Amino acid sequence: MSLLTRETIRSFRRAPMLSALSITTIAFSLFTVGLFGLVAVNMREALRGISTRVQIEAFLLRGTPPETITLASQDIAAFPEVEAVVYVDEDQALQRAQQELVEFKDAYRDLQVNPLPASLQVTLKEEYRDAASAAAVARRIEGFSFVDDVRFGQEWIERLDRLRNLAGFVGLVIGLAFAAVAVVIIGVTIRMTVLQRAREISIMRLVGATDAFIRGPFLLDGALKGLLGGLLAILLSRAAFELFRRNSTTGLHTLLFFEPKHLALGILFGVAIGLGGSLVSVGRHLRNV
């Protein structure tokens, strides 16, 4: 076993309470980040669901030849933002209206002439379901001479945009705040360890240990605590997630947990917090020992 690992294990063994405290504080900090992360992940998923309804409707002038429409559809489908283009002719439009607008069913049935125009229903690729892209595509579609009018529910897409930005922003701010708290806590526990080991450190100095050598075990110690804290946080998050899922009576059966790459990121984050806290604290306090 290398000297570094041996010294690190020694420091764990000598201060089991302090070590446990460090690990649990990292775990709880990351757990809090994790809870917000879960909310963010699920919120994003919900928003993604809603955003499939982002759609541009281009109403066509009566009497447009079918070939022109087919060609234009192909053109529009070739736009980089566009996922699909569906042609809805006048009869289909009427059928849909009768199904969806039950209140007007009778009014529509009594009609002699179909008042509804044919349209192209344009859906956008996932990454383009925002107000700016929708408006840009709508403007291009308006350029076709046989297009009478274009609608894409600009207002609600803008609201969706704002919600998306807000969710991302709040998640980031809260995440960073808790990460900062975790770094400070790690710093404090490392500081306590440094003070507790002041005698040992001064003896190491005395016999000619370099600062790098002295720092090594502290850094490994911090990284290890971060790693364990990260793993513990994942367990806690999973437990909280299961608890919530089992007790939730809402129709949210498709609640999502983190993907493996997010979990890996979380652990890496824990290690970074542990290392960062140790680095700052060891650098500052070693000088005073």
Place this chain on the structure above:
Amino acid sequence: MAYPRGGMAVKDLSFRVAKGEFVFLTGHSGAGKSTILKLISADLRPTHGELRVSGFSIGELTAREVPKLRRRLGIVFQDFRLLQDRTAEENVAFALEVTGARPDTIPTRVHRVLTQVGLASRGRAYPTELSGGEQQRVGIARALVNDPPILLADEPTGNLDERSSRGVFQLLRDINAGGTCVVMATHELALVRQTQYRVLEMREGSLVFDSAEERIATEGVS
């Protein structure tokens, strides 16, 4: 040399110690003995003047050079400064590990130096299981294990009864006989009088007596 929030702790002094010499540093408590030893080991830096130790200029020493200097010094304290959660062997081995010695050479070197201080059979004991005299021998073994040309001892017998004290002092004399320069701070005049070694006497931070009477213009130890 002045402490940050104190007056001059040691001042107006100049001496030179030769290779392989044994020197007593005497004086009342507070005279500045420990300060001199801390200066030599670069635990403190001189605020004025010049100090050279084994080719290092203490005033200009960079943080990187301090460990290099320390590896050429063995340091022994009144309170032993052993790590309580390590055995005698481990305490001595620590000084080798810390300096990056080859792991396979460590046990033999530790055993050799523990034998030298008369503790070959007590290597597995923890400090609390050892007498004061034995603990100080472990401290000396740790100081010696890197084969330093200079050994600094700050009141090494200060916490020991008379018998252990004599034993530890004899050990330091033997070490000096082997060619190691020993600088020993003490206020026990009984020990000082029993030998013919050079005596540097401090009083209120100044050197007031040098039995060798050889004063050289530069302050220094080499």
